[in-house]
Amino acid sequence: MIELIKVNKSYSGIVKAVDDLTLTIPEGQITGFLGPNGAGKTTTIKIIAGVLNADSGSITINGTDIRENPLEAKIQFGYVPDNPDMFLRLKGMEYLNFMADMYNVESSLRKDRIQELSESFEMEAALNDQIQSYSHGMRQKIVIMGVLIHDPSVWILDEPMTGLDPKSSYTLKEMMKGHAAAGKTVFFSTHVLEVAEKLCDKVAIINKGKLLFYGTMDEIREHFRSNGSLEKIFLELTENE
Amino acid sequence: MSRYLILTVIMLKNSNMLNLRSGKFGNNSIKGVLISLLIFAAFLPMMLGIGNIVMTGYAALSEIQQEGLILGMGFSISSLTIFFFGIFYVMSIFYFSKDIESLLPLPLKPSEILAAKFTVVLLYEYLTEAVFLAPILIGFGIASKTGLLYYLYSTLLFLVLPVLPLVYASVISMLIMGFTNLAKNKDRFRIVGGIIAMFLAIGLNVVITRLTGSSMNALELQKLLEQGNNSYVGIMSGIFFSNRFAVMALLNSETLKGFVNLTLFIFICALFVMLFLSFGEGIYYKGVVGMSETSAKRRKLSVAELGRYGMQKSALKAYTIKELKLLFRTPVYFMNCVLMNFILPVFIILPFLVQPEEMKELQGLTVFLKDGRGSAIALAVTFGISVFVTSTNGIAASAISREGTNIFVCKYLPVSYKTQIMAKVLSSMSMGMVGTLSMLMAAAIFISVPAYLMLITVFISIFGIAFSALAGILIDLNFPKLIWDNEQKAVKQNFNVVLNMLVSAAVAGILIFTIIALHFTLWMTLLTLVLVFGILDLLLYSILSRVGVRLFERIEV
Numbered sequence: 001m002i003e004l005i006k007v008n009k010s011y012s013g014i015v016k017a018v019d020d021l022t023l024t025i026p027e028g029q030i031t032g033f034l035g036p037n038g039a040g041k042t043t044t045i046k047i048i049a050g051v052l053n054a055d056s057g058s059i060t061i062n063g064t065d066i067r068e069n070p071l072e073a074k075i076q077f078g079y080v081p082d083n084p085d086m087f088l089r090l091k092g093m094e095y096l097n098f099m100a101d102m103y104n105v106e107s108s109l110r111k112d113r114i115q116e117l118s119e120s121f122e123m124e125a126a127l128n129d130q131i132q133s134y135s136h137g138m139r140q141k142i143v144i145m146g147v148l149i150h151d152p153s154v155w156i157l158d159e160p161m162t163g164l165d166p167k168s169s170y171t172l173k174e175m176m177k178g179h180a181a182a183g184k185t186v187f188f189s190t191h192v193l194e195v196a197e198k199l200c201d202k203v204a205i206i207n208k209g210k211l212l213f214y215g216t217m218d219e220i221r222e223h224f225r226s227n228g229s230l231e232k233i234f235l236e237l238t239e240n241e
Numbered sequence: 242m243s244r245y246l247i248l249t250v251i252m253l254k255n256s257n258m259l260n261l262r263s264g265k266f267g268n269n270s271i272k273g274v275l276i277s278l279l280i281f282a283a284f285l286p287m288m289l290g291i292g293n294i295v296m297t298g299y300a301a302l303s304e305i306q307q308e309g310l311i312l313g314m315g316f317s318i319s320s321l322t323i324f325f326f327g328i329f330y331v332m333s334i335f336y337f338s339k340d341i342e343s344l345l346p347l348p349l350k351p352s353e354i355l356a357a358k359f360t361v362v363l364l365y366e367y368l369t370e371a372v373f374l375a376p377i378l379i380g381f382g383i384a385s386k387t388g389l390l391y392y393l394y395s396t397l398l399f400l401v402l403p404v405l406p407l408v409y410a411s412v413i414s415m416l417i418m419g420f421t422n423l424a425k426n427k428d429r430f431r432i433v434g435g436i437i438a439m440f441l442a443i444g445l446n447v448v449i450t451r452l453t454g455s456s457m458n459a460l461e462l463q464k465l466l467e468q469g470n471n472s473y474v475g476i477m478s479g480i481f482f483s484n485r486f487a488v489m490a491l492l493n494s495e496t497l498k499g500f501v502n503l504t505l506f507i508f509i510c511a512l513f514v515m516l517f518l519s520f521g522e523g524i525y526y527k528g529v530v531g532m533s534e535t536s537a538k539r540r541k542l543s544v545a546e547l548g549r550y551g552m553q554k555s556a557l558k559a560y561t562i563k564e565l566k567l568l569f570r571t572p573v574y575f576m577n578c579v580l581m582n583f584i585l586p587v588f589i590i591l592p593f594l595v596q597p598e599e600m601k602e603l604q605g606l607t608v609f610l611k612d613g614r615g616s617a618i619a620l621a622v623t624f625g626i627s628v629f630v631t632s633t634n635g636i637a638a639s640a641i642s643r644e645g646t647n648i649f650v651c652k653y654l655p656v657s658y659k660t661q662i663m664a665k666v667l668s669s670m671s672m673g674m675v676g677t678l679s680m681l682m683a684a685a686i687f688i689s690v691p692a693y694l695m696l697i698t699v700f701i702s703i704f705g706i707a708f709s710a711l712a713g714i715l716i717d718l719n720f721p722k723l724i725w726d727n728e729q730k731a732v733k734q735n736f737n738v739v740l741n742m743l744v745s746a747a748v749a750g751i752l753i754f755t756i757i758a759l760h761f762t763l764w765m766t767l768l769t770l771v772l773v774f775g776i777l778d779l780l781l782y783s784i785l786s787r788v789g790v791r792l793f794e795r796i797e798v
Contacts, residue, residue, distance in 0.1 A: 051652040052797055074655035086647045089570040093550050101559030102654045111551045125539040133537035
């Protein structure tokens with residue numbers, strides 16, 4: 001579970017990127033995070049992951065405050081950033097083992113996980129090459145694998161489907177469903193509304209740092225008395241702001 | 242022409258020449274300005290010193306009418322320095338800069354990109370020149386009480402002088418990069434190319450020194466000097482042949498002869514720029530297109546290999562290894578931070594290769610080392626060098642800066658900032674140790690150093706290396722330079738490295754001076770170094786554990 005209470009963040013004290021955001025992301029469900037470009041999605045996710053400091057408010061992950069007990073909180077989640085261009089001069093294998101060492105994953109356990117993950121994402125043949133030789137999609141996959149290697153209970157994914165081929169995208173979606181079904185937390189941002197519509201149990205829509213709507217797909221339709229697609233609702237909702 | 246100007250302006254805007262962060266934090270730009278002032282203040286004594294030497298030298302040399310020698314040497318040394326730095330700048334700005342990938346698809350001629358990049362490098366070189374050549378020109382001007390025209394000519398020459406050495410550096414780099422770009426494993430070949438370029442620069446240095454040294458014997462030289470009339474300037478030759486026109490222009494700034502020489506000098510430089518651009522038009526893209534390609538084998542790992550890779554390590558160890566791997570595999574980091582530690586002995590051996598007679602004098606050193614006071618001085622000096630070397634390789638002082646915008650990764654890893662800082666310190670210390678050991682080994686080849694002295698030196702240098710590394714990362718935590726578009730900016734164009742060098746040089750210098758001045762014995766030296774640096778290291782460690790961690794926490798991109 002992720003809990004945000006009255007979180008604020010502004011850049012240079014003028015532009016409010018996150019405005020008094022209160023949000024509870026429950027266990028056992030997939031929660032989608034939607035909003036137009038520059039709405040504050042990535043900033044919010046970075047605050048949850050401890051990459052950015054909030055100006056005020058509190059963030060807890062499975063009950064642990066990220067500001068007060070950062071290490072304890074960080075070990076709970078796996079975070080996939082929006083840009084997978086990192087550790088380019090490490091081999092895929094070296095990167096995975098580096099992450100495993102950071103998260104203190106035992107040797108025997110990590111071997112099985114690496115095998116499992118690389119099979120699911122069809123990355124077995126690439127592991128011995130440097131990440132800079134990977135395509136965008138492959139980089140995305142290796143970052144996701146590095147995050148899943150310690151089997152975190154909370155997944156925080158920033159645009160995880162970007163650049164993935166249909167097969168890998170399908171695999172990831174199935175994994176997200178499986179993770180939520182096992183009673184754990186999945187929180188991800190996306191621009192692809194069809195994906196959100198089909199995959200999410202709940203969606204949170206934000207614009208200009210403010211939460212516009214938070215609820216299940218049924219609730220959203222009821223609330224807007226609409227039988228239209230999420231796309232139509234989303235466009236109307238963010239247009240009127 | 243206008244496209245060239247637009248490109249140059251864009252590149253300069255993009256390059257953020259000062260060590261300021263992108264304005265998100267107001268107080269940091271104040272810190273940045275302060276640090277620039279501090280560094281200027283640190284160079285000021287050196288600049289004043291140079292100016293002073295020039296003025297004294299002028300008084301002596303003008304009596305035999307050879308004052309032109311000062312300008313000649315000033316221009317020669319400046320040209321060589323510019324050439325040497327130029328190779329690094331050219332490599333990074335022409336080839337390793339990230340803007341290349343966005344420039345290549347645009348409808349630009351190779352020569353237009355080259356001209357803009359050449360201008361950017363030229364501007365960087367003015368900074369190098371300002372420290373060294375400017376005081377010479379000003380000192381000479383004051384001493385010779387010359388007119389306004391001299392200063393006008395000086396300014397022009399100051400601006401044009403780097404052109405020729407930079408053309409040389411560019412052409413050499415373009416040839417090497419054109420060749421290494423054919424290779425499959427580009428990173429490795431680029432590293433090899435860089436090493437070749439560096440040795441070429443050093444080798445050329447040796448050859449020039451030897452040529453000018455042996456081209457005439459002492460008697461001839463004396464005759465020439467006695468002729469007066471600045472005759473010595475006439476024999477200035479070598480690859481920077483045009484410098485003699487520059488000297489003549491300044492010496493005769495009041496007459497037509499000066500003007501003719503100035504015109505000639507500028508004309509030669511312009512000619513070389515034209516040659517360089519037309520040469521580059523043909524060869525530049527050969528080196529730069531496909532730069533970002535990397536080789537990949539796509540070979541599946543066996544289960545056994547999976548197991549071998551997957552041995553669990555502590556976070557500190559894994560992090561330190563990661564740091565070292567990135568240092569060794571990224572060409573720019575390898576060239577600037579790693580290679581220096583290995584080739585340090587070359588610089589020590591070099592003077593003896595240039596002048597073999599001096600080898601004999603080394604025998605005296607062996608005797609010197611047997612003496613208690615001699616070994617104390619040797620210990621202190623070696624210690625000082627190891628402190629300095631560790632700061633020169635810049636690994637600690639750029640450890641945070643090198644993360645660049647990917648610094649966010651450090652933030653979400655479940656590893657304390659203290660562990661991350663210490664892993665970076667350890668990676669810096671291990672390379673500092675390599676530098677110290679390779680230096681000691683080089684020394685051991687030429688002189689017989691007693692084994693106990695060797696051991697003591699290795700032991701004690703750990704304290705000094707730790708000091709440099711701890712101080713370096715503390716500086717970098719204060720002023721991280723995270724916004725850069727090529728890796729060179731994180732390590733070479735980073736004032737933190739310079740600041741770390743100044744601090745380390747000052748601390749080591751004071752201590753060595755004290756030890757020599759107070760006639761310390763070997764054991765007193767050892768004790769002093771252990772005590773002073775042990776305390777300093779502990780102090781820095783505890784500052785890093787608290788203040789350093791807080792600074793790390795606050796860094797945001």
